[in-house]
Structures are given as structure tokens and as C-alpha cells.
Amino acid sequence: YIFLRNAHYYGNLPTGLDTEEFRKSREDNCDIFLTDINLTGNKHVKEICDKFIYMYYYLNNIHKERDTDNTITDEDCHFMNYWLNVNLKNDDMGAPICVNFFYDKLRSKDVNTFSNSAKLEEHLHEIESGNLKNMQLLYELYDTKQKIVNDMYGEDITDSKMELCKEYTKECHDKYIEGMKNCLNGYDDFYNALKDFKICYNYAVEWDPEDLKNCKSSPYFNLPNYDSVLERKQKKTMLIQSISTPLVVLFIIPLLYK
Incomplete structure (x- = not known):
């Protein structure tokens, strides 16, 4: 669960490394890929294909100044495995696609992009449904926490922004309780990850001295002491x-x- 601490980063990768040439290359490779797996014209799978290629390319090239062939970290690989599990099991898919099958087929169509020595395939596996649900919940918690932080320190102090901050705190509050209830079914690692999240939330959000958006006025600002x-x-x-x-x-x- 550790990689989910960077949920907001992974979920909002900049488009700075994208080019018209690269977009055309992705489109062509995804079309070939869809034909190969008998899903020609499937817009949903094509979108997953396009986003995944860019994600891999971005993570593989963002730190090239390190003069190393491998800029993809283990956390990057864990996130990509999580991301594929979520998207390839989405209801819009119709029938789910195996993560390893998806990657093996796609890599064979775009060898240049997937040439990193990190060997992503060694990190790919099917995530059990209960664990995946917990990961999605923790992803949303960390992502929402960062939205609260961004709002609290942002310069926009309009009424709409202040209301948005309160909405985020309620969302975080409710998701935390939902996560704790899930721990009644076991999932000790997830329970510990939730406790770590609360520490992170307290440090980043609750201790902010300025609170320009008046987020602390929300009855949901402080995470509950509820521990199932x-x-x-x-x-x-x-x-x-x-x-x-x-x-x-x-x-x-x-x-x-x-």
C-alpha cells in the first residue's frame, strides 16, 4: 500500500513530455494492439492503452538527468500494476482483461517504449478484489488529502473554493470510516496503511496554522478516532x-x- 502515498502525483502526471509525433505513434500502436486482441474499435480499451503508454513513457523519462537507463522505481511499477487492475476490471470493459496478457501483447507492439530494464512484468499480477477495493479507497484518501492541502494553501479565497474544501473534508472523513469498517474483514496491512494515512493527514492538514479557506470550520475536518x-x-x-x-x-x- 506504500506507493499510494503518491496517489495525487500518479493521478495527475503532467503532459509536458507529450508531442504530436508521440500521440500519433500511440494511436497507431494501440490500433494494432486492439486488432491483435480482437477488440478493434473498442474506445474504452484504446483509451486505457493510450494512457498507459504515456504513463510508462513519462515515468521512464522524467529523471533522465540521472544518467541511468532505469528511472522507473519499484513504487512506479506497483502503481502501474494497480492502475491496470483497476482499469482492466472496470464495468465498462464488458469482460475483464488479464493484466499480464494486456502488457505482454502491448509490449510486443511497442518495443521501443517498453524497453526499460526495470522489467515491469515482474511486478504485474492480478490483485484480489478485496485488496483492490481497499487500494482504491486509500488512493482516494491520499488524493483528496492533497486537494485539501492545495486548497488550504492556495491564493483563491472565493466562497466556492471554501465550500469545495469543506466537501473534500467530508469525503475524507467518510472514506476513512469506510476503510476502518473494511478492516473488520481482516486486511491487517490495510489497517496499518490507514493508520499511517491518519498520521500523514494530521501532519499535513490539521496542523496548518493559517487556514485561509476556513476549512477547519467543517465538522468533518478532523478525522474520527473511530477504530473498528x-x-x-x-x-x-x-x-x-x-x-x-x-x-x-x-x-x-x-x-x-x-
Whole structure:
């Protein structure tokens, strides 16, 4: 779940490395790719193809000044695996496409772009549906948190911006509770990731001294102390105590009459 800390960055990659020539190349390669997998004319899959090629290209070229052949990090690979899982299982797909199948077929049509030594294929796998749902929720939390930060420190202090900030805080508040409830089904790693998010949120948002947008006036500004896992452990402890106490008494009473 660590890579999701950079959700806002990955979800808003700049278009600065795009060119007309590269757009034409992507369109041609995606058309060939769609024909190869018998989805000619499928606009949704073509859009996924186009966005994925640009994402890979951007992450592979953004740090070329490092003089290294590999600028794609493990976190980049984890995000691309997550992104493909989300988009290739979308309801608009009709039938889901296997992540590894998608990448293998696409790479064979665009060898020049996918020539990085990072070997993305080693990071690709199908994410279990429960984990994927939790990842999407954590992605939304980090993305919304950054929107709140941007609004709080932005120079636009109009009424609409102030209302937008309050909407974001409610969204964050509700998503956090939803995530905690999901932890009742297990997912210890996700539970720890949520706790880490709360620390990050507190540091970046709650401690802002200026609050020009008056975001703190929202009743949802502070994340709740709700902890479903802790509550369950406490209830379990109380239940054990309530059951064990009468049993102890039953053992002690006979001893008193010996």
C-alpha cells in the first residue's frame, strides 16, 4: 500500500513530455494492439492503452538527468500494476482483461517504449478484489488529502473554493470510516496503511496554522478516532472476562467447603 502515498502525483502526471509525433505513434500502436486482441474499435480499451503508454513513457523519462537507463522505481511499477487492475476490471470493459496478457501483447507492439530494464512484468499480477477495493479507497484518501492541502494553501479565497474544501473534508472523513469498517474483514496491512494515512493527514492538514479557506470550520475536518479493529479487540476482551469470571467462582466455591 506504500506507493499510494503518491496517489495525487500518479493521478495527475503532467503532459509536458507529450508531442504530436508521440500521440500519433500511440494511436497507431494501440490500433494494432486492439486488432491483435480482437477488440478493434473498442474506445474504452484504446483509451486505457493510450494512457498507459504515456504513463510508462513519462515515468521512464522524467529523471533522465540521472544518467541511468532505469528511472522507473519499484513504487512506479506497483502503481502501474494497480492502475491496470483497476482499469482492466472496470464495468465498462464488458469482460475483464488479464493484466499480464494486456502488457505482454502491448509490449510486443511497442518495443521501443517498453524497453526499460526495470522489467515491469515482474511486478504485474492480478490483485484480489478485496485488496483492490481497499487500494482504491486509500488512493482516494491520499488524493483528496492533497486537494485539501492545495486548497488550504492556495491564493483563491472565493466562497466556492471554501465550500469545495469543506466537501473534500467530508469525503475524507467518510472514506476513512469506510476503510476502518473494511478492516473488520481482516486486511491487517490495510489497517496499518490507514493508520499511517491518519498520521500523514494530521501532519499535513490539521496542523496548518493559517487556514485561509476556513476549512477547519467543517465538522468533518478532523478525522474520527473511530477504530473498528481496536473496538472489536476491546469487546472480545470484555466478553472473555465476563465468561471467565463465573467459571473462576465455580472453581473457588468447592475449595471453600473443604
